[in-house]
Each structure stands twice: as structure tokens, then as C-alpha cells.
Amino acid sequence: MVTKIAITDDHEMVLQGILSMLENTPEVTFVGTYKNAYETIEGIPKDQPDVLLLDINLPDINGIDLSKQLLKKYPDLKIIGLTNFEDISFVKRMLKNGVHGYLLKNTDKLELLTAITTVLSGELFLQKDIHRKLLSQTGITSDNGLKPNLTRREHDVLVAISEELTTQEISEKLFISPKTVETHRMNIMSKLGAKNSVGIIKIAIEKELL
Numbered sequence: 001m002v003t004k005i006a007i008t009d010d011h012e013m014v015l016q017g018i019l020s021m022l023e024n025t026p027e028v029t030f031v032g033t034y035k036n037a038y039e040t041i042e043g044i045p046k047d048q049p050d051v052l053l054l055d056i057n058l059p060d061i062n063g064i065d066l067s068k069q070l071l072k073k074y075p076d077l078k079i080i081g082l083t084n085f086e087d088i089s090f091v092k093r094m095l096k097n098g099v100h101g102y103l104l105k106n107t108d109k110l111e112l113l114t115a116i117t118t119v120l121s122g123e124l125f126l127q128k129d130i131h132r133k134l135l136s137q138t139g140i141t142s143d144n145g146l147k148p149n150l151t152r153r154e155h156d157v158l159v160a161i162s163e164e165l166t167t168q169e170i171s172e173k174l175f176i177s178p179k180t181v182e183t184h185r186m187n188i189m190s191k192l193g194a195k196n197s198v199g200i201i202k203i204a205i206e207k208e209l210l
Contacts, residue, residue: 003116006032006049008040008066009082010059014105018053021109028116037061044074051116054099056083056090064090068097078119091130096206101125124201131162148191148207155209157184162201162210 005028009015015033022028032047034040037060044052052070056063067079080101081094091102100119103112104127111127118125150158153174160170167185171178189195192203204210 002026003028003051003120004031004047004049005029005051005053005116006034006040006043006047007053007082008034008037008058008063009053009055010035010057011055014055014082018112021112025109025113028113037066040066040070044070044077049077051078051080051119053080053082053103056081056094064093064097067094067099071098080115080119080125091126092205092208095124095202102130103127104129122198124198148209150188150191150209154184154188154191157181158188158200158204158209161185161188161197162204 005022007015007018007030009018012035015035019030019033022030031049032043034043037058040052040054054063054067058066061069063081063083067081070077071079078101079099080103081091081099082103082105083090084105094102101115101124103115103125107115107127115125115127153176156174157170160173165173167178167181170176170181174181185197185200188200192200192207194200194203201210
């Protein structure tokens with residue numbers, strides 16, 4: 001099945017660079033290129049892409065507000081934020097709006113294809129540099145009525161989950177049994193009100209636990 005891709009970026013060089021990068025890739029096809037939010041809003045219903053690569057800084061509406069608007073109207077659309085900026089506050093706001101991935105514009109073909117495949121499978125994708133910065137801000141938060149009060153060990157497991165480690169890998173990393181890992185996972189899900197690992201990460205970011 002061929003994935004339909006659209007790109008929104010006000011820099012022609014970026015548009016052409018991405019098009020060139022994936023032009024000989026049979027599993028994807030480009031259905032639209034837009035230079036601003038207005039063109040995107042007009043083009044999405046006509047072109048019906050599966051994935052939108054969305055620049056954060058646009059001349060009319062910023063990508064944060066545009067993503068919120070698009071996902072409210074097209075909940076099945078997968079959006080990957082594309083930017084030169086590693087500002088974690090932007091990442092958190094984009095993810096809070098439901099964006100499915102975040103890439104820097106220095107991405108290569110393999111990483112871009114991996115991001116597309118990942119978000120189509122329903123998972124969250126963050127470029128490694130972004131992921132690392134996000135984790136570096138991780139701190140344990142006390143119960144202040146706004147954020148869930150995780151124990152230190154639950155927080156350790158939360159960080160390991162965000163690193164996409166398996167139950168066995170978490171068990172070996174933290175020197176606890178797989179059964180204990182699953183107990184902590186269930187407790188985290190309960191405290192965050194999440195239904196699965198993807199939900200854990202999204203809610204943890206929203207609650208500023210990651």
C-alpha cells in the first residue's frame with residue numbers, strides 16, 4: 001500500500017529537498033505541497049494525504065495552532081512536525097495538540113521513512129536529538145494537584161518506557177523482575193489515565209513528567 005504524503009513549508013529549498021529525497025521511494029507518493037497554512041487548509045480535503053510533514057514556522061498561522069485545527073477536522077491525519085528548532089516547549093505543545101512525530105530538517109531519508117512508518121502504526125516518533133533533550137528535562141514531580149505523584153521507581157519505569165525498552169529490557173536495566181515492571185506499568189497507566197504505552201508517553205508529556 002502506497003502512503004500519500006503532503007508537505008507544508010514556506011521554503012522552496014526544503015520542499016524540493018524532501019521531494020528529491022523520496023522521489024524514488026515506491027512506498028510513498030506526494031499528493032500535495034503547500035507554502036502556508038491557508039494552502040494547507042485548502043489542500044488537505046482535496047489531496048487527502050495520510051501523512052503531513054508540517055513546518056512549525058509559517059508566515060500566516062504557526063504550525064502549533066494549525067496542527068490543532070487540522071486534527072480536530074481530520075482526526076485520521078498523521079502529522080509530523082518539521083523544523084530547524086530544538087525548542088522542547090514547541091515539541092511539548094505540538095504533541096499536546098495530538099501531533100504524531102517531530103523531526104529536525106536535517107533528517108535523512110532512512111529516518112524520515114522510519115518516522116512515517118512509525119506514525120502510521122499509531123506510535124509516537126521523536127528524532128533522537130529531540131528525544132534526548134526531552135529526557136534531559138525529566139524530573140520527579142510531587143503531587144501538587146496538577147501532576148500525578150509517581151514514586152521514584154515508577155518514574156524510572158516511565159523513563160524506560162519512553163526509551164521504547166521492552167519489559168525484559170526494563171527488568172534488566174532496573175534489576176527488578178518482569179512481573180514488577182508490569183505492576184509499575186499498570187500503576188503508571190492508572191495514575192495517568194492511559195490505556196497503553198503510547199498514551200503513557202503522550203500524557204506524561206502533557207503533565208510535564210517527561
